[in-house]
Amino acid sequence: MFFHGTSRVNEKGHLEIGGVDTVELAEMYGTPLYIYDVALIRTRARAFKEAFHRHGVQAQVAYASKAFSSIAMVQLAAEEGLSLDVVSGGELYTALAAGFPPERIHFxxxxxxxxxxxxxxxxxxxxxxxxxxxxxxxxxxxxxxxxxxxxxxxxxxxxxxxxxxxxxxxxxxxxxxxxxxxxxxxxxxxxxxxxxxxxxxxxxxxxxxxxxxxxxxxxxxxxxxxxxxxxxxxxxxxxxxxxxxxxxxxxxxxxxxxxxxxxxxxxxxxxxxxxxxxxxxxxxxxxxxGRSLVGDAGTTIYTIGSRKDVPNVRTYIAVDGGMSDNIRPALYGAKYEAVLANRVLGERTETVSIAGKCCESGDMLIWDLALPEAKPGDYLAVFCTGAYGYSMANNYNRLPRPAVVFVENGDAQLVVKRETYEDLIQHDLPFKAKVRK
Known part of the structure; x- marks a missing residue:
């Protein structure tokens, strides 16, 4: 088990990030939920800038916003004196809407x-x-x-x-x-x-x-x-x-x-x-x-649901997200570590594989993860999901995309709202059947 940035186990045995209990965040904002450790992002940004400053050279550190683009994230990058790398009209529009200085944008x-x-x-x-x-x-x-x-x-x-x-x-x-x-x-x-x-x-x-x-x-x-x-x-x-x-x-x-x-x-x-x-x-x-600024600053919290035991093979534990909010395991075979956010210090008594809820056999987030006995309603915290999680999220199976919360110094701020079912159909138009003569 390892932690990044301000992550720690609090007196309740819960995972805490930025001085905020992640279990409380999950109960307040629902799951899946992306949580970003703002202090860690600041630390990384300053480390890059200070390294160049020590050498006395002219430099620009441009945040590659494809890793995670939102108005709040772009504003944080501006606050830290970064430049910005965009790769689409949508990322450029987001940067401009956030008030990012256009002269520091690279397209x-x-x-x-x-x-x-x-x-x-x-x-x-x-x-x-x-x-x-x-x-x-x-x-x-x-x-x-x-x-x-x-x-x-x-x-x-x-x-x-x-x-x-x-x-x-x-x-x-x-x-x-x-x-x-x-x-x-x-x-x-x-x-x-x-x-x-x-x-x-x-x-x-x-x-x-x-x-x-x-x-x-x-x-x-x-x-x-x-x-x-x-x-x-x-x-x-x-x-x-x-x-x-x-x-x-x-x-x-x-x-x-x-x-x-x-x-x-x-x-x-x-x-x-x-x-x-x-x-x-x-x-x-x-x-x-990009990834090196936000990747390990992000943690995704899921709620555990069903269990499937395959005797002498493996045990599957399903969560309420999957390849719709983190497609990297299916796309790249990416690997992650995770803990039970509500029982971080519990004895790890079983090895399970974490399955997503999408209707794809390849929707697996983690294979062979040691955990305490997981029960429905437990919260699973998957680390290092800050890059290419939200930015590659999708509505496969008509799953709404998760909310995003920034945490810092004991405060939590919702920076991206959770999609609703109404959001999913807002651009749909009804089918008008032709009248047969």
Whole structure:
């Protein structure tokens, strides 16, 4: 068993987060319920920023809001002085609705629409990360005489040690201009030749849930090699290098993440070395942590329902959520740890598997979890669900999406309401049968 941030066991034997009893939260707001430890998010954000500050370099730490986007979360990121990475019109709209400074917004995505780009330009966001030639055409059509700040997203051919489905830096990728087949050079020449662009530099992202720094070093080397070629041939001087995110967190005892400062120290050291080697001014360094800011700050509380004992095989314990609020186990085979929130210190007398309530045999949250004897009405707390839980939640089987609560210093604040059955049908229209003659 392990805890993150402000999590602890209180005098009632209940799981407490941010000074608030999670059992009381479950009874007040219902389950499933996402609970976020605000203090832990602040600590992580400040650790990234302070690591760069110690090196005395210009940097932007942009929260990758795809991990968890809501008005309250965006406002928290703004309060901590972060920049913001968005990947859709919906995430951009949320950021603007939250009052986030548009000049600190970076717009990603491999298929930005004309309307999405128009929205970004209308609000003067800080940077568009250009992903393909079609997008360059759209920006030129929409620029209206402006020089739009852009980064070129490149695929450096670097593979991170992570799940195949979330690798993005290798050559065979839907993202970016390839460094090795001439696409990046063609994109560079096109951007430099057009008054519609202000090329800031280059972006790359090599994967997710990364526990080492070697991939970032190799990516920086490849990107600088290309930028040095452009400098020699065209006099281009990059003002920004963005090395993406993917910094890992601890989901289970098997995971062994390195400190935030270790990633930053390595990145800054290598960027400085490469800038000196390539005889380029030191560019501003941008990174994009998402999961590493919010992942282990989130805990999902479920209510336990049915039990199925399969003699000599396993015992299934079902909860009132599942792949509708956490699709990662079904999608990636992701692993989690959990405890009974109302009996954290109870003796673990049985090994069970936690099943979701969706009508899919693959809707399993955790296999082989040691727990005290679980009974209907107990509360199960699943740790580290803060990234890609709510943001990937869905209405499969017409299940309403859960509420989200922020906790900090003994206070709880509802920041996303639970969906109702009425919400589920609000966009449905009745079928009008044609009258047969």
């Amino acid at each position: 990603h995505g491999n298929n930005k629409s004309r309307d999405e780009l128009a929205m970004a330009l209308e609000h003067g966001i800080g940077c568009i990360v250009a992903d393909n030639f079609y997008e360059l055409e759209l920006i030129e059509q929409l620029a209206s005489g402006r020089a739009v700040p852009v980064l070129l997203r490149v695929t450096p051919g670097v593979e991170a040690h992570t799940h195949d489905y979330i690798l993005t830096g290798q050559e065979d990728s839907k993202f970016g201009f390839d460094l090795n087949n001439g696409q990046a050079d063609e994109a560079f020449r096109r951007v430099m030749a057009s008054p519609s662009f202000q090329l800031l530099g280059v972006h790359c992202h090599i994967g997710s849930q990364i526990f080492e720094t070697a991939g970032f070093v190799l990516a920086a080397q490849k990107v600088f090699t290309k930028m040095a070629e452009w400098n020699k041939a065209y006099g281009f001087i990059p003002s920004v290098i963005n090395l993406g995110g993917g910094f890992g967190i601890r989901y289970t005892e098997e995971d062994d993440p390195i400190p935030v400062s270790a990633y930053v120290d390595c990145i800054v050291k290598e960027v400085k070395r490469q800038a000196e080697t390539c005889q380029l001014p030191l560019p501003e360094i941008w990174i994009e942590p």
